[in-house]
Amino acid sequence: MSELALEEVSAIAAIFCGKDECEVLEVSETEGISFRIQTHVEGPLGTDVLLKLLFHLPISYPASLPNISVNSEQLTRTQCVGVRERLLEEAKRHFSQPMVHELILWIQQNLKHAVEHAGATSVCCAGRSTLSTGAAEDDGIWTILLHLDHMRAKGKYVKTVEKWCTDLKLTGRLMFMGKMILLLLQGDRRSIKTWIQAERSAKRK
Known part of the structure; x- marks a missing residue:
């Protein structure tokens, strides 16, 4: 695992030290580092947006780009996808350098523009379960982040x-x-949709 990645995450945790601002989810020698940042940003029409950014730094980071998921109850799914795409574009400009803090600062300053670039400026409230997609609908590979309301039997669900x-x-x-x-989840678009349909069917049983 890159020492630069560990040092960067440590610095980010020190900067975003407020309640629930930064949470390290996983540190693995084989999988890399996953952590979540929550920050309040000015959104469209001057609204206050609680932006939730999930970063996964692979073991090859910063020689490879981080995986990013974006979620907010004040933004639509399309807007979250647009924001993620703009963040990935910005990440390419910092390739081979520690970049997460730069990306956070950039979105804090440019969220309104990123949302407008996504083609929608209206703000709405999302439901209890959230879904963050990592590709446009006509892309072959999707990345999604599902927020599960509850889990009745952990062992059984993990096996499923x-x-x-x-x-x-x-x-x-x-x-x-x-x-x-x-x-x-990450994989073929059709497989992702099949998963979602299967999970919904299982919930009805």
């Missing part, structure tokens, strides 16, 4: 996740953060 990931050829990661449960 492993089986569905294998059957659908998806990469999946369950993240437990106190009472919050997140599921990160």
